Amino acid sequence: MPQDRQVxxxxxxxxxxxxxxxxxxxxxxxxxxxxxxxxxxxxxxAELGYVPNGSARHLxxxxxxxxxxxxxxxxxxxxxxxxxxxxxxQAAADHGYDVTLLTSGSGxxxxxxxxxxxxxxxxxxxxxxxxxxxKLMSSQLPTVTCERYPGPGDPxxxxxxxxxxxLRELLDHLAAVGTLRPALIVPGxxxxxxxxxxxTYRQWCTERGVVPLTRAVPFDxxxxxxxxxxxxxxxxxxxxxxxxxxxTSAAATLLPVIREAGRRVGDxxxxxxxxxxxxxxxxxxAITAIDVQPRExxxxxxxxxxxxxxxxxxPGVERLHPIELNIRESTRRRNAP
Amino acid sequence: MPQDRQVxxxxxxxxxxxxxxxxxxxxxxxxxxxxxxxxxxxxxxAELGYVPNGSARHLxxxxxxxxxxxxxxxxxxxxxxxxxxxxxxQAAADHGYDVTLLTSGSGxxxxxxxxxxxxxxxxxxxxxxxxxxxKLMSSQLPTVTCERYPGPGDPxxxxxxxxxxxLRELLDHLAAVGTLRPALIVPGxxxxxxxxxxxTYRQWCTERGVVPLTRAVPFDxxxxxxxxxxxxxxxxxxxxxxxxxxxTSAAATLLPVIREAGRRVGDxxxxxxxxxxxxxxxxxxAITAIDVQPRExxxxxxxxxxxxxxxxxxPGVERLHPIELNIRESTRRRNAP
DNA sequence: TTGAAAGCGCTAACAC
DNA sequence: GTGTTAGCGCTTTCAA
Numbered sequence: 234m235p236q237d238r239q240v241x242x243x244x245x246x247x248x249x250x251x252x253x254x255x256x257x258x259x260x261x262x263x264x265x266x267x268x269x270x271x272x273x274x275x276x277x278x279a280e281l282g283y284v285p286n287g288s289a290r291h292l293x294x295x296x297x298x299x300x301x302x303x304x305x306x307x308x309x310x311x312x313x314x315x316x317x318x319x320x321x322x323q324a325a326a327d328h329g330y331d332v333t334l335l336t337s338g339s340g341x342x343x344x345x346x347x348x349x350x351x352x353x354x355x356x357x358x359x360x361x362x363x364x365x366x367x368k369l370m371s372s373q374l375p376t377v378t379c380e381r382y383p384g385p386g387d388p389x390x391x392x393x394x395x396x397x398x399x400l401r402e403l404l405d406h407l408a409a410v411g412t413l414r415p416a417l418i419v420p421g422x423x424x425x426x427x428x429x430x431x432x433t434y435r436q437w438c439t440e441r442g443v444v445p446l447t448r449a450v451p452f453d454x455x456x457x458x459x460x461x462x463x464x465x466x467x468x469x470x471x472x473x474x475x476x477x478x479x480x481t482s483a484a485a486t487l488l489p490v491i492r493e494a495g496r497r498v499g500d501x502x503x504x505x506x507x508x509x510x511x512x513x514x515x516x517x518x519a520i521t522a523i524d525v526q527p528r529e530x531x532x533x534x535x536x537x538x539x540x541x542x543x544x545x546x547x548p549g550v551e552r553l554h555p556i557e558l559n560i561r562e563s564t565r566r567r568n569a570p
Numbered sequence: 571m572p573q574d575r576q577v578x579x580x581x582x583x584x585x586x587x588x589x590x591x592x593x594x595x596x597x598x599x600x601x602x603x604x605x606x607x608x609x610x611x612x613x614x615x616a617e618l619g620y621v622p623n624g625s626a627r628h629l630x631x632x633x634x635x636x637x638x639x640x641x642x643x644x645x646x647x648x649x650x651x652x653x654x655x656x657x658x659x660q661a662a663a664d665h666g667y668d669v670t671l672l673t674s675g676s677g678x679x680x681x682x683x684x685x686x687x688x689x690x691x692x693x694x695x696x697x698x699x700x701x702x703x704x705k706l707m708s709s710q711l712p713t714v715t716c717e718r719y720p721g722p723g724d725p726x727x728x729x730x731x732x733x734x735x736x737l738r739e740l741l742d743h744l745a746a747v748g749t750l751r752p753a754l755i756v757p758g759x760x761x762x763x764x765x766x767x768x769x770t771y772r773q774w775c776t777e778r779g780v781v782p783l784t785r786a787v788p789f790d791x792x793x794x795x796x797x798x799x800x801x802x803x804x805x806x807x808x809x810x811x812x813x814x815x816x817x818t819s820a821a822a823t824l825l826p827v828i829r830e831a832g833r834r835v836g837d838x839x840x841x842x843x844x845x846x847x848x849x850x851x852x853x854x855x856a857i858t859a860i861d862v863q864p865r866e867x868x869x870x871x872x873x874x875x876x877x878x879x880x881x882x883x884x885p886g887v888e889r890l891h892p893i894e895l896n897i898r899e900s901t902r903r904r905n906a907p
Numbered sequence: 908t909t910g911a912a913a914g915c916g917c918t919a920a921c922a923c
Numbered sequence: 924g925t926g927t928t929a930g931c932g933c934t935t936t937c938a939a
Contacts, residue, residue, distance in 0.1 A: 241932055252910045257934060267908060287687035288629040289932035292915050295576075297625060298687075299670070309848060311652035312645050318655075319643050322673045331687065333636070333668045336659045350624035350635075350668065456852035482848065489854030511646060511819065512849070515793035517826030578916055589926045594918060604924060626916035629931050910939075915932105922927075 240281045249277040260285070299331040300538060301351035303369060305360055305424075306336060307453045309482040312510050313527045317357050317379070320531025328539050335369070349374075353542055355534045356382070360452065361423045375548075377538045379530055381425040389548035390537045392530060394556045396426055396507065397433035399523045400477075402558050403505055404437045406521075407475045411567040412503060415475035416446040418462060418483060419507075423452055430479050430507055446470060456486035463487050467494040474502060474567060481508035485516045503564040518562035525556045577618045586614040597622070636668040637875060638688035640706060642697055642761075643673060644790040646819040649847050650864045654694050654716070657868025665876050672706070690879055692716070692871045693725070697789060698760040712885075714875045716867055718762040726885035727874045729867060731893045733763055733844065734770035736860045737814075739895050740842055741774045743858075744812045748904040749840060752812035753783040755799060755820060756844075760789055767816050767844055783807060793823035800824050804831040811839060811904060818845035822853045840901040855899035862893045 246256035251270060258265045259274035260283075266274075277283075291297050302321055304314050322332045333351055353375040359366045361383040370376065370386045377390040407415050422428040431447065438445040448462045459478065467473065467490070476491075478484040484506035488498060496502040499518045506513055509522035533554050540546045583593035588607060595602045596611035597620075603611075614620075628634050639658055641651050655669075662669045670688055690712040696703045698720040707713065707723045714727040744752050759765040768784065775782040785799050796815065804810065804827070813828075815821040821843035825835060833839040836855045843850055846859035870891050877883045 239932095242934095243932080253932090254911080254934080255909060258909090261934090265908075270908085286629070286932050288625045288634060289915090290934080292623070292625040292629050292917085293932080293934045295915070302671075306656050308649050308652060311649040315645060315648035315652055318671065319673060322671045326673065331670045333670055334639075334655065334659045336656060336663065456848055460852065486849070486852050492854075511793055512823070515797065515823050517830075576916095579918095580916080590916090591918080591927080592925055595925090598918090602924075607924085623916050626931090627918080629915090629933085630917045630919085632931070908939105911937090913934105913936080915934090917931090918929105919931105920927105920929085923925085 240283050241286070242283070245274065245278045245281060245283050248281065249274045296352050297350050298329065299333050299351045300325060300535065301333050301335045301349045301354045301369070301374075302357070303335040303354065303359075303366065304357045305363065305452065309453060309455055310480060310508065310510075312512075313481060313508060313525070314357065316527035317531035320528035320533075321355055321535045322531075323528075324532040324535035324539075328535075330535075330539070332535075335365070353377070353538045355379070355531075355538055356388070357531070357534070358424050358426060359384070375538060375541045377534045377541065379534050383423065383425050383428060387549075389541050389550070390534075390546070391551045392533045392537055392554050393425075393551060394525055394530070394554045396523070396525075396556070397429045399556050399558050400430055400433045400507060401437055403477065403507075403521070403523065404434070406558070406560060407503055407505070407564060408441065410503070410564065412475040414443065414446065414470070414472050415477060415503075416448070416466060416470065416473050417477045417479065418448045418450060418459065418466070419477075419479040420452040420454065421449050427452065427479065434477075446473070450480070450483075454480065454483075456482055459483040460486060460490045463490050464494070467491070467496065475505070475564070476502060477505050477507065479507040481506055481510040481512065481522070484520050484522070485512035488516060499563045499565060500568050503567055505564050509559055513559075513561070516563075521559065521561045521564040523556055523558050526554065530554050577620050578623065579620070582611065582615045582618060582620050585618065586611045633689050634687050635666065636670050636688045637662055637872065638670050638672045638686045638691045638706075638711075639694070640672040640691065640696075640703065641694045642700065642789065646790060646792055646817060647845065647847075649849075650818060650845060650862070651694065653864035654868035657865035657870075658692055658872045659868075660865075661869040661872035661876075665872075667872075667876070669872075672702070686711075690714070690875045692868075692875055693719070694868070694871070695761050695763060696721070712875060712878050714871045714878065716871050720760065720762050720765060724886075726878050726887070727871075727883070728888045729870045729874055729891050730762075730888060731862055731867070731891045733860070733862075733893070734766050736893050736895050737767055737770045737844060738774055740814065740844075740858070740860065741771070743895070743897060744840055744842070744901060745778065747840070747901065749812040751780065751783065751807070751809050752814060752840075753785070753803060753807065753810050754814045754816065755785045755787060755796065755803070756814075756816040757789040757791065758786050764789065764816065771814075783810070787817070787820075791817065791820070793819055796820040797823060797827045800827050801831065804828070804833065812841070812901070813839060814842045814844065816844040818843055818847040818849065818859070821857050821859070822849035825853060836900045836902060837905050840904055842901050846896055850896075850898075853900075858896065858898045858901040860893055860895050863891065867891050 259271040356378045359382040376388040378388040420427040505521040509524040513520040513522040596608040693715045696719040713725040715725040757764040842858040846861040850857040850859040
């Protein structure tokens, strides 16, 4: 039964007939009190339904017990970001931390220059142009980014995946089944992910003596915009025999466009994506894609941040997060158009 | 340039030659100090880069300045939940609040029964079976749910949409273009949204003298599971002339299944969804769906919670959130199979 | 093994 | 219009 007054550590101490200090030590298991009193105090605390006051604890310890998480507000890849968030929150919970969400939205609250009340930051896919990211990067707080930050300044930790290597594997696979002219639809270079995909593609083309064929789309391009780009690409370049649509939503929603253009996916036109997701797995035909393991990436970022906060690793760490290519029907074999 | 010692309100007060209180009042603009001193203090604070300590403030005020947000971890509708989250965070930022994410994941952190350090809770789509939701509901914290909570206990505020009325409108529309046997694929009744969709469908069928035809899927059913259910349904019931797949992901990924079954969407089989989203708008053909306005719903939940916290409204409020039916190609006209 | 006391940074009550 | 004082609930010295 809940008391009307808030039950504090003093309530517990009084009820147990010990001092505040002893109660505190007993509850935290600091090994300073006798097993007997410890048991007594914890029992009383449980009975009273005592819950420690986070603000007081963190005021004393000069820490907040919270990390901030910032993500670009991009709906077209939301299953990626959702997974990322849940991964980060899970890892944080395992370490007794809370996660506060920080957005790039600039409401009334943003005017008051409240520095986020957090011990550290995780920035997922930081975009070069994002002013909020820029502000957070210069906040002096320990920061981990997922993928490199293309703007000024360096985070204390980076969790990154070798999208270049995975794309190269994909391109080699496409070449192996007979592709001669693979095209790439990719967001602009404001994100490091897109930039490295773009760069690797150009390098690969140069190495192979293939004429590169790319189209840029906005980072948050919806399916409609991407479809238009693809439609034009198919019209302009009839010699095209493979299409890599980097964003996850893109490839799946391109199927109708491709069909409309009279091409057959997995037959006279191969199709692949740089970001796997449910839509890829269950498309018809299933689409070859790179599984970037977003939930694990989110968790890895949080873990790295905690190690930085604990001083277990020195600032400047980079950690490689494994990803893998999933080959599916859409690129199994190629027939001439 | 940052000082090595943390700059507190005392630093500011000393530097400005005033007392702690005056500094505090000046910085918060409590109208107690003269305009002159206020300016002096704020200037000094800005110069020193003073940032108020949230923990201290909240310890003193006995509030945390944070609300908790819980969502079911359901990837198949992630664009809905992403929008909801960003809406809530935006509204919270406008009121100077932070948002902490609470998951149903049970890690090491969940063992220590830390009560969430928040002033109130927003629960999006609370599921009857979710133990975390149950715990949160009984936490005594001011709580707003999006859609009713099907489990025991009542939240202090509810933001809900009339999914029943929208579905009725959809069913009437289907009947108007000549549908005789509309079927429904819907998650079980653990969420109020699914329950009310289900209930309304049965009522409508009774009123019209139509034999109801439903199939249940798990709340977090992925496209694969839903496809299987749909495939069987199409085989078992060849007389079927319309299909309503309630979950947003479902309808879009059903297109290949339907085509496989030799049916033509928007022609001899009408298709619709109870949750709109990018996948619906850009499907081929575009799919009729109910736009449930998730971003606005998230914001509305947060807003209602703040009103409750401020005592501006009494507990027990219910607020209707408008939604609307978007009719598209997939249900425009019906031809005989 | 335990207690007493100091204080984290801030705001509200009460002076003047 | 401004300063002084007393805490918010907790952890961490320093004594006993």
